[in-house]
Amino acid sequence: MGGDCPLQVRRGYLTHSAMLTPASPPPHGSPRAGASAEAPVDGIESAEAARIISPARKGWILSQALTAVILAAGYGTRMRSRIPKVLHPICGRPMIDWVLEAVTQAGAGHVKVIANPQHAEVAAHLESRWSNPSRHRQGSEGEGPGAAAVEVVYQREPKGTAHALRQIPADQLVGAEVLVVNGDSPLLMAATIQRIIHAHRTAGTPATIASVEDPARNDGRVIRAKDGSLERIVERQDATDEIRANVHEINVGVYCFDGARLFDALQQIGNDNQAGEYYLTDVFPHLKPVTVVRLDDPNEAMGVKDRTRLAAATAVLQKRILDQLMLEGVTIVDPNSTVVDATVTVGQDTVIEPFSVLKADTRIGADCRIGPHVHIEGVTIGDRSDCGPFVKLRPGTEIAEDVHIGSFAELVRTKVGRGSKVPHVSYLGDTDLGRNANIGAGTITANFDGTNKNRTQIGDGAFVGVDTMLVAPVKLGREARTGAGSVVTKDVPDGATVVGVPARVVRRKIVNSEADSEPNSNTNSESQ
Structure with a gap:
């Protein structure tokens, strides 16, 4: 958690280290009635979080349960996609997962996702990914997301964001502190x-x-009164040309409400606007004074x-993602040409060369x-x-320590055992490759018989000659060897050498049992 804002989750309630009681005076440095419109609030670093514009304070705040509401019921028509917008992947994760992680890391004990009933995929994803909140704890020493319960609430008619909030029963808003976040805001950080x-x-x-101040963005505008306080928010489609030209303060789409006041305000707004919708932003004239946090980023x-x-x-x-990896001790030669999903982990002192793509739950060790x-x-x-270079490693592959995978291999x-080498131009599918084995150029494991995928087993210390074809299911024994161009259709005993089409045994040697010795590493030459 951020050092300037220590938060703890206990028994479903979010408490702040400077939480006030009804009898408490405002803390030193916090705004009072009549204070400047841009008086700083204690604990907010202006360089990072920005200026706080707050015309008044009540002098006390109740400790309330923090409920996060994520607005995800829109049709996302501008995406022009059959996929619900919030499920579009960003760096290996659906967009909505970035938002869910941010609100849970920020301390939300309850999360409600307002969803479109026509987007069954959204509910299915939330059920599979977020139904067990204990799976989402991360970090150590209490850091990371809390055990938030995620609930789907359907908005059956697309009547706007305020209408979406109306789908939540009053008893779930009153008495709660309500955080509302747009589901298409993956860049918003927990801090x-x-x-x-x-x-x-x-x-x-x-x-x-x-x-946030952003003249280039065509989103809802924050309209201020002469004294600097919030007057209203004008949505993009309702903004006049004059407002677009002169008002550059943009509504971020993150709100925090007293739940009871929010519920009352939701009942007071209408839909007299270009879209004929009930805008959540129309509640603010009924909730004055409103605090505005201006972000820098x-x-x-x-x-x-x-x-x-x-x-x-x-x-x-x-x-x-790349910046964090580099801060953790990973060398990324050219970040502009490197793609790494958020779900990837990389060990210290590993070097990632240009045009590398690391996806899904890839785990890379140290010094690679x-x-x-x-x-x-x-x-x-x-x-x-x-x-590398020019290598494709697909799901289900496990590579041990001290392994070399060379150019044009797939x-x-x-599974590749410790110390083994696949130097170049090879395809290994559904293969168990032992330790200290060597795979010659052009080797293929023919794993698909037209119906089933079959496995190939290659023992410790085996030496596979160039252009060998291993027709699965087949087993090549420990320290066995194949001649160049062999087609292996039958199991090869330990220590045997096979050649030809189909391959036949031409030589045998005695191989010590696995318990007696390690494989002969001298057979691992790449001189092919």
Whole structure:
């Protein structure tokens, strides 16, 4: 959690280290009635979180359960996609997962996702990914997301964001502190949400919003009164040309409310606007005074409305991922040409060369060298191994320590033992490769018989000659050898040498039992 805003989750309630009681005076430095419109709030770092604009405070805040509401019921028509917008992947994770993680890390004990009943995939994803909140704890020493319960609430008619909030029963709003976040805001960080919550509690106003200065963005505008206080928010489609030209303060789409006041305000608004919808932003004239937290980073305010913003959001999150890896001791030679999903882990002192793509739940150990021009997805790679250039490692592949995977190799559902080498131009599918084995150039495991995928077993210390074809299911014994161009259709005993089409045994040697000795590493030459 952020050092300037210590938060703890206990028994479903979010408490703040500076939480006030009804008898408590405002803490030192917090705004009072009549204070400047841009008086700083205690605990908010202006350089990072920005300025707080709060015209008044009540002098006390009740400790309330924090409920997060994620608005995800829109049709996402500007995406022009059959996939619900919030399920579009960004750096290996659905967009909505970034938002869910941010609000749970910020301290939400309850999360309600307002969903479209026509988007059954959204509910299915939330059920499979977020139904067990204990799976989402991360980090150590209490850091990471709490055990938030995620509930889907359907908005059966698309009547706007305020109408979406009306789908939540009154008894679930009254008495709660309500955080509302747009589901298409994957760049919003937990630390920023914490600061917004802290500002809301410190100011004591019925509502708090976040804004950002961004002349280039065509989103809802924050309209201020002459005294600098919030007057109203004008949505994009309702903004006049004059407002678009002169008002550059943009509504971020993150709000914090007193639940009871929010419920009352939702009953008072109408739908007299261009879209004929009930806008959540219309509640603010009924909730004055409103605290405004102005953010410094316009990226956090970016809502993903179309594919161009999807690409822009992906670029921002990718940079965050790569920066974090480099800070943890990973060398990334060219971040601009490197793609790493958020679900990937990489060990210290590993070097990632240009044009490397690391996807899904890939795990790479320490002191490895990856790339250039590799595509790795759902693979485990042990310490001190290297891979590339021009390699494709597909899901289900497990590579042990001290392994060399050279140029133009493809592996899928394959296990490679410690010290083995696949130097170049080979395909290993559904293969169990032992320790200290060597695979010659052009080797193929023919794993598919037209109906089933069959496995190939290659023993410790085996030496596979160039252009060998292993027709699965087949087993090549420990320290066995194949001659160049062999087609192996039958099991080969330990220590045997086979040649020909089909391959036949031409020589045998005695091989010590596995318990007696390690495989002969001298057979691992690449002189083929």
